[in-house]
Structure formats: structure tokens, C-alpha cells
Amino acid sequence: MxxxxxxxxxxxxxxxxxxxxxxxxxxxxxxxxxxxxxxxxxxxxxxxxxxxxxxxxxxxxxxxxxxxxxxxxxxxxxxxxxxxxxxxxxxxxxxxxxxxxxxxxxxxxxxxxxxxxxxxxxxxxxxxxxxxxxxxxxxxxxxxxxxxxxxxxxxxxxxxxxxxxxxxxxxxxxxxxxxxxxxxxxxxxxxxxxxxxxxxxxxxxxxxxxxxxxxxxxxxxxxxxxxxxxxxxxxxxLWAAAPTPDATALVALLGAPRAKLLSLLDEPLPTVEIARRFRVTPSAVSQHLRVLHATGLLTRTRDGRQVLYGRSPLGDQLVGHSAARPLTAKGGPVTG
Incomplete structure (x- = not known):
């Protein structure tokens, strides 16, 4: 040419x-x-x-x-x-x-x-x-x-x-x-x-x-x-397999309280139900939910008088729930 x-x-x-x-x-x-x-x-x-x-x-x-x-x-x-x-x-x-x-x-x-x-x-x-x-x-x-x-x-x-x-x-x-x-x-x-x-x-x-x-x-x-x-x-x-998610790395990135919240939300839940499962008051989880939502890791949808929180696609990728063992509330209460 x-x-x-x-x-x-x-x-x-x-x-x-x-x-x-x-x-x-x-x-x-x-x-x-x-x-x-x-x-x-x-x-x-x-x-x-x-x-x-x-x-x-x-x-x-x-x-x-x-x-x-x-x-x-x-x-x-x-x-x-x-x-x-x-x-x-x-x-x-x-x-x-x-x-x-x-x-x-x-x-x-x-x-x-x-x-x-x-x-x-x-x-x-x-x-x-x-x-x-x-x-x-x-x-x-x-x-x-x-x-x-x-x-x-x-x-x-x-x-x-x-x-x-x-x-x-x-x-x-x-x-x-x-x-x-x-x-x-x-x-x-x-x-x-x-x-x-x-x-x-x-x-x-x-x-x-x-x-x-x-x-x-x-x-x-x-x-x-x-x-x-x-x-x-x-x-x-391009075709390399994605690394296996590491639950301990998620804790190191987000902190234990927010990592537990993110891992819990396989399905949308209201604040009061999240608080009940973690055996804490709604105010104890509200600030963490706001931060996770503001960073794009959670979705938020109104259902009548309550707001439902669920994981976003980005949150799903971060948790890698299909490949790694999810964190649960058994690790202790959610606190600040």
C-alpha cells in the first residue's frame, strides 16, 4: 500500500x-x-x-x-x-x-x-x-x-x-x-x-x-x-478463566459488616427484614445499605411503604456467589 x-x-x-x-x-x-x-x-x-x-x-x-x-x-x-x-x-x-x-x-x-x-x-x-x-x-x-x-x-x-x-x-x-x-x-x-x-x-x-x-x-x-x-x-x-472469588478478600475490601450484607442479598429484602436476620435494629444496617447502594453494589426498589434492597449485577460479580461460599449472619452482628 x-x-x-x-x-x-x-x-x-x-x-x-x-x-x-x-x-x-x-x-x-x-x-x-x-x-x-x-x-x-x-x-x-x-x-x-x-x-x-x-x-x-x-x-x-x-x-x-x-x-x-x-x-x-x-x-x-x-x-x-x-x-x-x-x-x-x-x-x-x-x-x-x-x-x-x-x-x-x-x-x-x-x-x-x-x-x-x-x-x-x-x-x-x-x-x-x-x-x-x-x-x-x-x-x-x-x-x-x-x-x-x-x-x-x-x-x-x-x-x-x-x-x-x-x-x-x-x-x-x-x-x-x-x-x-x-x-x-x-x-x-x-x-x-x-x-x-x-x-x-x-x-x-x-x-x-x-x-x-x-x-x-x-x-x-x-x-x-x-x-x-x-x-x-x-x-x-481474553479466554482465560475468571479467578475464583475469595470471601476473605471481600471482607478486606468492604469490611465485615458490609460484606455480610452484600452476601445476604441473594433476593431483595426490606431494611426491617435484613435487621431481623442479623438481630440488630434497622438503623444499624441503614447506613451500610446507603453506602452499598451509592457505590452501585445494591439496587433499591420501592414496594408500597417499604424499600427493597438487592444485589446489582456488579454486586453479584463482586460476591461471586455461584463460585464461592457466601458469608452469612452467623459471623456476628452487623455493626458500624
Missing amino acids: VLDVEDLADTRFALSPLHETVVSLRVLRDPGLSALHLPWRRRVLDRLGALDTSLLMSLVAPRRTLPDFLTPRPAAFAPAFEDELAVVRRTLPQTVRRDLLATYAPDALPEPLRDATAADTRALALRDTVCDLLAQYWEIAIAPMWAQMRLLLEADMTYRARQLALGGARLLFADMHPNLRWQDGVLHIDQMISRYHVAVSGRGLLLLPSVFAHKPAPPVSPEEPPVLSYPTRGVAT
Whole structure:
């Protein structure tokens, strides 16, 4: 890729949930591609159930290329999956045909994709079926982890932006991947399947950090807008099991009285009932309830004349009640 000064000025980052969904098919099809993703792959295979994956798997060619029309250049910084998929659903039949043939070239298309070379109506039907399957696959394989994935991708962007500020384009690309080299205004990408020379020519370069990308990759076709997907930093931490909650650590963080209150509230309770269970007066627990609510660890709901307190999702995470033995009132009275 040849980038001039204007192109560098217009180099920017984006997130693409659709891109991650499509690229993850490589890992699903080829477990040897990245050992880091094996925990994710095992969980997803257990959940796919009756979903017909034969067509989805056929989208990944033997040389691991994917059709460009399934990963359109994001129009916004972080588009919704549904918005990106809507763009794919508008793909013209000739583009579907061109991209699938380019993905498998010089080989012939496999049986599940043969309709792409038939009449336009059949090519469009194939496109729509692929989109329907991708929507189902997204809900099963990517959506449950998208919040964590997005945090990781945004952390990489923050790091890259700092590299750019400190050392310009040379430092931006220096440690992105061994296959990338920046020299004399040209971004060289080694070990590409397709070989071509692209002048960005004022269109700007869009950088897509990716959880599932195993190496930097531009679009298969040089006619597509300039986009570079690259492996994000920190992927090894993404699928690691969460540490087992430690009840003693909760006490050290909140203090024994508040830790006991938080652990008690598996279900919403009024102040008087909490006080009864701890055998203290309501005023003895009220101040602790106010603090826990103010810090987002408790929810508060009015039910007639009484106020019910329950754990918030953040409080549930902190207590880890499903993995650790909950604290109870047997440890002593709640006091200040």
C-alpha cells in the first residue's frame, strides 16, 4: 500500500463486529490456526447444536481467504452488527459472484456455493441464506463475548494511537506484526496470498484490530477500499478463566459488616427484614445499605411503604456467589 501525507492524516481505526464474526469462522474450521482460541472454539461447538454450519464453513477457502462482500468497510467507528449485516444484504449478485470466485481462485467453488455462478436470483438467495446463518452464528458465538472483546480492541487502539503520537507511522506499524514493514511511504505486507500494489490515493487507510485475525490482511481484491485488519494485542487474556472469588478478600475490601450484607442479598429484602436476620435494629444496617447502594453494589426498589434492597449485577460479580461460599449472619452482628 502506498500512503501519501494526506492518507496518513486520514488513517483511522474502527471496530467491526461483523468482521470478527466472519473471521472467527477460520478458527472454527481450522483449530490449528491459533491455540489461544481453543477454549472459545470448544464452547462455541458445544452451543451450535442444530445450526447448519456446512455453508458457513464453505465460506473459508483452503487458503483461508474470505469473500470481501461479507466484511464491508465500516461506515462508522463502531457500527452495530445488524447495521453491517444490512449492508451485506444489499450486495449485488455480480459482486457476490466475483468475490466468491476470487476467494477460491484458481479452484472451483464447492457445492454449497455453486449457486453464486447460476442465475442472479439464485445468487441473491445464496447471499440471503448466508446472512441469515451469520445472524444466528453471531448470537451464539460472538455476541455473548462482544463486550469483553470490544474492551480489548479499544485498548489496542489506545496503544496504537500513542505509538503514532510518539513516533509517527513508522512506530505505529513497527510492532503491529512481523509481516508489516513501513518504508519510504509504502506499507509492505509480507506473506500475502494475493500480490498487488495499491495506492490509497486520498481514500485514507482504515485499521481494524481483530481478535481472530492471525496475521495482517487487506481485502482480497485491490478494488476494495483500503482496509488493514491486524491481530490485536492481549488475546491470550481474553479466554482465560475468571479467578475464583475469595470471601476473605471481600471482607478486606468492604469490611465485615458490609460484606455480610452484600452476601445476604441473594433476593431483595426490606431494611426491617435484613435487621431481623442479623438481630440488630434497622438503623444499624441503614447506613451500610446507603453506602452499598451509592457505590452501585445494591439496587433499591420501592414496594408500597417499604424499600427493597438487592444485589446489582456488579454486586453479584463482586460476591461471586455461584463460585464461592457466601458469608452469612452467623459471623456476628452487623455493626458500624
